[in-house]
Amino acid sequence: MKRPGNPENLKKIVVAAVLAAGLVVFGLKVGVMNPLNRRLERLIEHVEKAENDQAALRDYLRRAHTQQLDRLSILEILAQRTRTTDFVLEPRMGSYEVAVRQQVLDWAAQAGISPDPEFRGRPEPQAVRWSAQRAIAPTLTAYSATVTFNTDLPAMLKFLAALESQSPVCNVTRLTINADARTPRQHRVSMELDWPAWAHERAPVDLTNTVTRVMARFSEEAP
Amino acid sequence: MLVAINFCLDQERRSATTIPWKALGFGLLGLILGMLLLQLSLKYLKAYELERQVRHLESTLTDLRRREAEERANEPLLVQAMEYAREIDYWFGRRPAWSATLHRIARETPPVIQFQQLLIETTRDVKNDGIEHQAQMTFQARIAGDRPEAVIQRFQSAVESLTGSEESPIENYRPIQGADPNTPAHSFRISARFPLTEDVE
Numbered sequence: 001m002k003r004p005g006n007p008e009n010l011k012k013i014v015v016a017a018v019l020a021a022g023l024v025v026f027g028l029k030v031g032v033m034n035p036l037n038r039r040l041e042r043l044i045e046h047v048e049k050a051e052n053d054q055a056a057l058r059d060y061l062r063r064a065h066t067q068q069l070d071r072l073s074i075l076e077i078l079a080q081r082t083r084t085t086d087f088v089l090e091p092r093m094g095s096y097e098v099a100v101r102q103q104v105l106d107w108a109a110q111a112g113i114s115p116d117p118e119f120r121g122r123p124e125p126q127a128v129r130w131s132a133q134r135a136i137a138p139t140l141t142a143y144s145a146t147v148t149f150n151t152d153l154p155a156m157l158k159f160l161a162a163l164e165s166q167s168p169v170c171n172v173t174r175l176t177i178n179a180d181a182r183t184p185r186q187h188r189v190s191m192e193l194d195w196p197a198w199a200h201e202r203a204p205v206d207l208t209n210t211v212t213r214v215m216a217r218f219s220e221e222a223p
Numbered sequence: 224m225l226v227a228i229n230f231c232l233d234q235e236r237r238s239a240t241t242i243p244w245k246a247l248g249f250g251l252l253g254l255i256l257g258m259l260l261l262q263l264s265l266k267y268l269k270a271y272e273l274e275r276q277v278r279h280l281e282s283t284l285t286d287l288r289r290r291e292a293e294e295r296a297n298e299p300l301l302v303q304a305m306e307y308a309r310e311i312d313y314w315f316g317r318r319p320a321w322s323a324t325l326h327r328i329a330r331e332t333p334p335v336i337q338f339q340q341l342l343i344e345t346t347r348d349v350k351n352d353g354i355e356h357q358a359q360m361t362f363q364a365r366i367a368g369d370r371p372e373a374v375i376q377r378f379q380s381a382v383e384s385l386t387g388s389e390e391s392p393i394e395n396y397r398p399i400q401g402a403d404p405n406t407p408a409h410s411f412r413i414s415a416r417f418p419l420t421e422d423v424e
């Protein structure tokens with residue numbers, strides 16, 4: 001190879017070549033590499049954000065699913081128990097007392113209790129005291145009555161058995177049995193009972209609609 | 224004396240290296256450009272791969288967002304249903320079979336024990352996470368005979384076993400004044416508090 005004769009020329013050529021190479025590298029860096037790097041950075045950020053969003057959404061859906069599974073058994077019981085709304089006390093001839101008195105007298109007759117129990121019912125159902133964090137207005141109120149009678153232990157147990165088997169929701173909230181020294185086999189029995197009654201007119205429809213909708217929704221998603 | 228005479232002019236002088244200068248320059252330039260191109264290609268490949276990943280993630284996210292929206296739309300319905308479930312639990316939940324319990328208690332009561340009063344109270348405390356069903360059973364009784372403590376303790380154990388109560392203290396245990404001196408009598412009270420855990424079918 002012929003060497004450039006003049007060392008000055010050689011130096012110029014080398015400088016020019018270095019400058020040209022530098023320019024090419026600079027051009028590539030500014031024109032191609034930098035925009036590409038910025039695009040990569042944006043894409044990496046986008047991927048990270050999308051992955052985080054995806055993880056958060058999956059976490060939410062997993063929690064929601066677990067919660068639904070936990071609630072499923074409760075909701076199935078709800079659906080089963082609200083298949084009919086017959087368990088709720090309806091007034092008879094406009095009176096709750098009339099409706100309940102007949103039931104109580106029937107149970108007493110079945111137990112062979114005589115004379116008929118003394119019966120004192122409240123004029124109207126009372127609201128159940130719920131905590132403040134309720135999402136909906138109460139659907140059911142409590143109608144209470146006090147029943148008092150004199151009887152022996154077997155008859156009282158029969159009365160309780162009739163109540164328990166024939167009314168799924170009548171609750172004995174208080175039961176007092178007092179012995180009477182004069183009549184050792186006869187006791188003075190006093191019971192406070194309560195029944196659920198609708199809180200408002202639309203309550204049965206709202207309850208049935210909600211249960212139907214939620215069970216339809218769950219049966220679609222049930223695993 | 225050794226004399227070296229150089230007859231070549233400067234422009235006629237040749238390089239000592241066997242590698243041609245031109246090839247060296249081009250080679251070097253090619254190497255640098257090659258590396259740059261390789262780097263660029265790798266970055267383009269990475270960008271392509273990331274774009275593909277973004278497209279895939281976006282499509283998954285769209286599906287997840289749709290499911291999330293459905294879940295969120297269901298939430299009020301679910302909350303409402305759970306409130307109904309709590310109300311139903313208030314009425315149906317853990318209703319004890321008092322007739323059977325009292326029957327068993329009567330069977331387990333020794334003849335020397337006479338009840339003066341039996342009081343049963345149930346409570347349904349509304350908590351944020353559900354209904355707490357509890358009951359309290361209080362026996363006011365008298366017992367006749369010598370050394371009644373062992374009988375009372377056996378009765379206490381029977382009450383605890385029948386009700387599932389963890390504690391049923393014996394209270395107000397005292398002799399009855401004016402009782403027959405030949406058959407001493409004592410009065411006592413047992414109170415059992417227990418959670419209601421079983422439904423009546």
